[in-house]
Amino acid sequence: MQGGALLEKLIAGRWIAGVSTGDAIAAAKEFNRHGISGIINYLGEEISSEDEVESTVKKYISIIDTISSTHTSADISLKLSQLGQNIDESLARRSYKKILSHASSRKVFVWLDMETYDKVEDTINIFLDIERKGKSGICIQSYLKRSASDIKRLSEYGAIVRLVKGAYTAPYDIAYSSRELTTKNYYALMDYLFRNSHKFTIATHDKDITLKALRLNKWYRRDITHAMLKGIHNQYAVELAKGGENVSIYIPFGEKWKEYAFRRISEGSNMHLVINSLFENQKI
Numbered sequence: 001m002q003g004g005a006l007l008e009k010l011i012a013g014r015w016i017a018g019v020s021t022g023d024a025i026a027a028a029k030e031f032n033r034h035g036i037s038g039i040i041n042y043l044g045e046e047i048s049s050e051d052e053v054e055s056t057v058k059k060y061i062s063i064i065d066t067i068s069s070t071h072t073s074a075d076i077s078l079k080l081s082q083l084g085q086n087i088d089e090s091l092a093r094r095s096y097k098k099i100l101s102h103a104s105s106r107k108v109f110v111w112l113d114m115e116t117y118d119k120v121e122d123t124i125n126i127f128l129d130i131e132r133k134g135k136s137g138i139c140i141q142s143y144l145k146r147s148a149s150d151i152k153r154l155s156e157y158g159a160i161v162r163l164v165k166g167a168y169t170a171p172y173d174i175a176y177s178s179r180e181l182t183t184k185n186y187y188a189l190m191d192y193l194f195r196n197s198h199k200f201t202i203a204t205h206d207k208d209i210t211l212k213a214l215r216l217n218k219w220y221r222r223d224i225t226h227a228m229l230k231g232i233h234n235q236y237a238v239e240l241a242k243g244g245e246n247v248s249i250y251i252p253f254g255e256k257w258k259e260y261a262f263r264r265i266s267e268g269s270n271m272h273l274v275i276n277s278l279f280e281n282q283k284i
């Protein structure tokens with residue numbers, strides 16, 4: 001095998017559960033054994049045909065059924081661009097509604113991933129129009145300057161937020177220009193959530209943030225979950241779960257794994273992060 005192909009395979013195995021629903025469920029079950037829940041994501045974004053949207057909806061419905069029939073502790077997380085947001089907003093709304101209604105009948109929680117900055121307003125509007133209280137949640141990114149007001153709006157509504165730094169870039173007038181400023185804003189948004197929201201998810205591998213969240217929660221006693229991506233600092237996730245914390249791992253799977261793997265690589269501020277994550281304690 002060529003070096004590039006070998007690295008590709010290593011990365012895929014570490015960060016992606018595999019190509020089938022069975023692979024994703026097996027990965028979630030493995031985390032469940034450590035007291036950790038899964039967040040299953042079927043890879044694929046920027047879908048451009050109605051047929052593809054239809055088959056994605058069917059796929060999510062069958063994932064929900066499998067989570068339920070196998071008694072797996074797992075949510076699902078999806079992107080509106082998988083549901084036709086770039087083709088026709090009403091198609092995305094209908095598709096999301098269908099998945100959400102099926103998921104709530106099977107008691108499976110649904111997360112909306114957040115994508116590029118130009119989709120944020122529509123994503124929040126669609127979420128708030130269709131959300132069924134307590135049955136779904138939405139991701140908010142600290143790299144965007146608008147997120148303070150978005151979190152306020154969502155908290156006032158009682159929505160469940162998953163706070164991340166953000167995996168995309170945006171023009172300097174709407175986004176924080178450095179990792180330091182994005183992290184500083186993360187702390188500010190997290191602080192707001194502790195003061196104003198009862199249930200939310202701190203999704204990060206930044207241990208300083210996690211430690212601060214643990215300290216704050218001794219005082220606020222909120223229903224918080226710590227979430228990480230499959231393959232990054234998962235041993236730390238196990239330790240948190242052992243200590244009694246709610247922990248979830250985001251588990252992507254599907255045929256379109258290459259785009260995801262390369263996004264993860266380009267995010268690592270340099271190659272040694274990626275290599276470290278590959279050779280981190282591999283017990284899980």
Ligand SMILES: Cc1cc2nc3c(=O)[nH]c(=O)nc-3n(C[C@H](O)[C@H](O)[C@H](O)COP(=O)(O)OP(=O)(O)OC[C@H]3O[C@@H](n4cnc5c(N)ncnc54)[C@H](O)[C@@H]3O)c2cc1C
Nearest residue numbers: 113114139164165166167203204205227228229250268277
């Ligand atoms: C559960 C979950 C759901 C997410 N959902 C979304 C979403 O819907 N939309 C969105 O835009 N983003 C999403 N993200 C990604 C997120 O925005 C960040 O890009 C990602 O989590 C890295 O930021 P960080 O908070 O871990 O902090 P960073 O400061 O980037 O990293 C902190 C430490 O984590 C480790 N680390 C981080 N990234 C890597 C990497 N690629 N390889 C190896 N080690 C690494 C390193 O040790 C680093 O020092 C999600 C992340 C998680 C955990």
